Amino acid sequence: MRKSSALIHPVILCGGAGTRLWPASRECMPKQFARLVDLEQSTFQATMRRVAEPGLFARPTVIAAAESRFIVAEQLAQIGLPADIVLEPQGRDSAAAVAVAALHGARTDPEAIVLILAADHVIGDAEAFRRAVATAAAAARTGSIMTLGIEPTRPAADYGYIRRGAALSDDGGSRGPCAVERFVEKPDRAGAERLIAEGALWNSGYFLFRADTMLAELETFAPDVLAGARAALEAATTDLDFVRLDAAAFETIPKISIDYAVMERTGCAGVLPVSFAWSDVGTWDAVWSVLERDGDGNALRGRVEVIGTRNSLVHSEVEGLTTVVGLEDVVVVTTPDAVLVASKAQSGRVKELVGRLRAKAHPEADTHRRMYRPWGWYQRIDIGERFQVKRIMVTPGGRLSLQKHFHRAEHWVVVKGTAEVTLNERVALVHENEAIYLPIGSMHRLTNPGKIPLELIEVQVGSYTGEDDIIRVEDIYGR
Amino acid sequence: MRKSSALIHPVILCGGAGTRLWPASRECMPKQFARLVDLEQSTFQATMRRVAEPGLFARPTVIAAAESRFIVAEQLAQIGLPADIVLEPQGRDSAAAVAVAALHGARTDPEAIVLILAADHVIGDAEAFRRAVATAAAAARTGSIMTLGIEPTRPAADYGYIRRGAALSDDGGSRGPCAVERFVEKPDRAGAERLIAEGALWNSGYFLFRADTMLAELETFAPDVLAGARAALEAATTDLDFVRLDAAAFETIPKISIDYAVMERTGCAGVLPVSFAWSDVGTWDAVWSVLERDGDGNALRGRVEVIGTRNSLVHSEVEGLTTVVGLEDVVVVTTPDAVLVASKAQSGRVKELVGRLRAKAHPEADTHRRMYRPWGWYQRIDIGERFQVKRIMVTPGGRLSLQKHFHRAEHWVVVKGTAEVTLNERVALVHENEAIYLPIGSMHRLTNPGKIPLELIEVQVGSYTGEDDIIRVEDIYGR
Known part of the structure; x- marks a missing residue:
């Protein structure tokens, strides 16, 4: 077993809406959390599992959008893997996230090796991935900012390319870590063919670096990104299990990718060629191509x-x-x-x-029919002129806010499990095949006190059934 | 105004499942009743309106499958046009239906002119259609069995063709009624081109004849069809507004089309060339081609x-x-x-x-999510392990059967209108935003006593929620 400081600190970037995989992926449930490729797990969960190797990796950090926090927590709980969760108040592109990752890693050890991973990639061979990461980490320890360069399998026009320079060590030759000669933007097909003939690699977007190396390069090439990230982390608050970056500081950070901000300008860029099957599953075509x-x-x-x-x-x-x-x-x-x-x-x-x-303001652009909440989910199943019907699932221990509505009454019919219902001053248990009526204006709260999921059918009746007719009096999730 | 016996008796054939227009058209709601081409009316309703010309047509007769009876009645009520409705206990192809039509027409007048129409055709110009029918009727009065032959607009391989023989009268020439030289089965494309060059017409499936002419030809060429139809009509029962053909007699009739049974063998076949826009909208491609x-x-x-x-x-x-x-x-x-x-x-x-x-026994092959019933409709909106949710609409005056279930309890929440609910010995009015609970095994009945449609959400809870868990004790619709 390596000593703790030799462990690699994985940082998983979970931003991005994945709109090219609409309608399965939407802003409210981006592709990294959807079960698109593997029906058993999301690519985020697969990514977490790929770095769950205690001898090689430290406890991972997940950097996610604040709106995704309950999905992240829920998906981590499903696979039983712990992580630090850092929440971005808004998306500021990858340089901001990498700066936060480097600062967060440097808290443990200034020379900590940080591995930046995307949450939405598919990798065929996890073992080969880990071997590559270990090899790239060795080069990163000597001061390189390493990327993984995928050996191209077709003249893709939708990836960036990396041209290799001199070998960084004697033992790998051109198969081992090399300096980066140049990053090349997405080429056309002919350009891609030329690049591949010249030995160029696909830019995977994975980075490995010593925290202090990246911080020094950010200081040189993107000092405002670094300053904003530092301020946002210093003023961060802790909310349940989440580290919330300070919104005011974070929004001062320029929106720029780490490629533009640092990689294309630094003298430390290195690349390790790898040949495992990889896809960023950016389009439905790409999803098709990785499926059986x-x-x-x-x-x-x-x-x-x-x-x-x-x-x-x-x-x-x-x-x-x-x-x-x-x-x-x-x-x-x-x-x-x-x-x-x-x-x-x-x-x-x-x-x-x-x-x-x-x-055209179609709600389906960004929101799913099934809406995930910290306490479970709800899904509209029917709607009419003066009514709406929802199916609601509350996880064991889940507790909705204490709330009331001005324009609708609600009928709840429990179809599975047991509900604890607060209605004004009363608290009642409502069991399977029992119903309860919540008049307009009544103060109410729904809790699942049991050991199995609670499911109920909610029939709303009233002149207005929009989500915004809600007064939250108290909420355990800080909403 | 002509005298009554000079009127043409339209008989609309409503059989056929239209499976090539699945999933909009299914056995439980075939294409002739769906609003596919015209979103305001079904092709059946458009067909009814096309023959609603009191100076030319007598009261129409609709021949439909017994299962379609409530749809037929409902769609006639929607457009406010009356018709005799004759129900076939099962589909026996078109010769049986035409025989019934001829016998039914002969009851008024042995020389009654009968017009056989398909319920699922689209015709661009109703006026041109009626002019053609009047012209063909004149030829039918002199003993011809007339068809309408559509002037082809493309070498269609999915229609039968009719080759014209000598003109039946001096005034029309080749534009007027002609003898049929030969019926040609659906040709290949080259065959279709050749037929069109020779002046052949599309076989539209419309027929006009004097009742006695058709009965004589049936007697000669298909005596068993005629005998079965006569027996089925003689033993028919009247049920609500429907004439139900006798099932035992009807099922003895051979399944054969009127084309094979009579038209291709009779010496009386005539054809009137017509050039109005016509389609049998048999496929989605054909639907596309008739739409704007x-x-x-x-x-x-x-x-x-x-x-x-x-x-x-x-x-x-x-x-x-x-x-x-x-x-x-x-x-x-x-x-x-x-x-x-x-x-x-x-x-x-x-x-x-x-x-x-x-x-593969997929229920979607034949049944729709929304199921029409004599009292209105129901539609499943959600289903789970031990529950099912339906939206139910009851028309004013509609009354479900008195029933009970062995495996499920039901919660009804009224979201529109007023329900009269019989629950064992009790009768209660349940208004909008009120709910009622029907325990397992309770005898219950739902009625809409009001002037507006009643809508309610039904939540079923129990170990089995299939449609067949129902004991009907009493039913005003004779089910």
Whole structure:
């Protein structure tokens, strides 16, 4: 076992909305938390597991958007892995996050090795990944800011490239750590082919560095980013299990990527070529390409039937049937409130579609039908002129805020588990197949005092059933 | 005004499941009753309106499947047009229906002119249609069995053709009624081109004849069809407003089309060439081609957004969003429990898809999420391990059966209108925003005593929530 200071400190960046994977990925549930590639776990959870190797890695740090905090906590609890959770009040691009990561790592040890990971990548071979990280860490210990450079498998026009320079050590040769000669922006296809012929690598966005190395480079090339990050961390508050960066300080940080701010300017950039299967699953086309496919080249998930269809992805998250007849190279995604049908080749344009949906104020652009909350989730199942019906799930121990509504009464029918309902001065237990009525204006609170999830059907009746008709009097989650 | 016996007796055939227009059209709500082409009315309703011309047509007769009886009655009530409704206990193809139509017509007058119409066709110009019918009726009066032959507008391979023989009268020439030289089965494309060059017409499936002419031809060429139809009509019962053909007699009738049974064998066949816009909207491709389209050639209905998409049909019946990116010549149909994505060119294969769905026992093959009943409709909105939630609409005056369930309790929350609820010995009025609980095993009945539709949310809780857990003690609709 290495001594603690030799451990690598993983920092997982969880920002980003993943709009190109709409409608499965949306701002309220970005792709890193969705179960898109592996139906058993999100890519965030897979990333956490990849760095759960006590002999190699220290306790990870997760940097996430404040709105994602309950999803992060819930998904960590599901896999039973602990992490420090640092919340960004808003997205300020990757330089800010890397600066926070370096400062956070330096608190343990100025020479701590920090590994920056994206939460939304798919990597085929976790063992090969860890071997590569250990090799790159050795180069980082001598003062390089290392990246992992993926050996290209096709002339991709949607990745940045890295041209290798001289070897950093004698033993690896061109297979070992090299200096970076140049970072190249996303090329066109011909440019990509030329770069690959010259031995260039894909820029994976993984970085390894000694905290003090990165802090020195930030001081030189992006002092305002560093100053803002330092101030935001110093004035941070701790709220439940979260470290909340100070909003006022954080919003002074320029929005810039770590590539522009440091990597393209530093003299310390190094790259380790790696050849494990990797994808940033940025588009539905990319999702299709990492999934297992049947003899017709189709990846089919959920209740799906196809005839005469080839090389297509059909991903259903709904109870009903999704069917495809006589098509090739298409993507079909069905969710409870939105359906996407796209040509695989043009699936990158989904981002443009989401922009259009936002411009037209379609709520499906950003919010999911099922809304996750610290206490569980709710999902609208029907809506009419003067009513709305929701299914509500409360986790054991979960407790909604003490609240009231001005424009709607609510009927709750418990269909699973037991509810503890506060209604004005009364507290009652409501069991499966029992109902309770909450008149307009009454003060009420819902708690799951039991050991199994509580599920209930809520029928709201009134002249207005919007989410904003709520007065929260008390809330254990600090909302 | 002509005298009554000079009026034409329209008989609208409403059989057929229209599975090639799945998922909008299903056995429980076939395409002739769906609002696919015209969002304001079904093709059945449009057909009824086309023959609502008191100077030309007598009161129409509708021949429909027994299961469709409440839809037929409801759709007639919506448009305020009366009709005799004759119910087939099962589908026995068109010869049986035409025989019933001829016998039914002959009851008024043996020389009554009967017009057989399909309920699922789209005709552009109702006035031109009526002029053609009047012209063909004149030829029918002299003993011809007339069809309307559509002037082809493209070498369609999915229609039968009719080759014209000699003119039946001097005044029309080849534009007027002609003898039929030959009926030609659906040809291939080259065959269709040849037929069109020779002046052949599409076989529309409309027939006009004197009742006695058709009865004589049936006697000659299909005596068993005629005998079965006569027996079924003689033993028919009247049930509410419906004439129910006798099941035992009806099922003896051979399943054969009127084309095979009579038209291809009789010496009386005539055809009137017509050139109004006509489609049997047999496939989604055909639906697209009769709809209005935007500048990109798209027909978009419901909450739909598309980018980079051309010559496509997107038909949404759901509350959520349906989106298409970067595709051409596709059909996308979204309904609450099934989504179809098909290439327009292969949309005829939807029938094959439905066969596959039936083989796999997917309920969506034949039943809709919203189930129409004589008293209104219900729609499942959520289902879980031990519960199910439905939205139920009861029309004013509607009355469900007196019933009980062995495996589920029910909670009803009224969200619109007023319910009269019978619960064992008690009868109670339940108003908007009130709820009532029906314990397992209780005898109950739901009635809408009011003037506006009653809507309620039903939450079922129990170990089994299938439709077949119902004991009907009394039912005003004779179920």
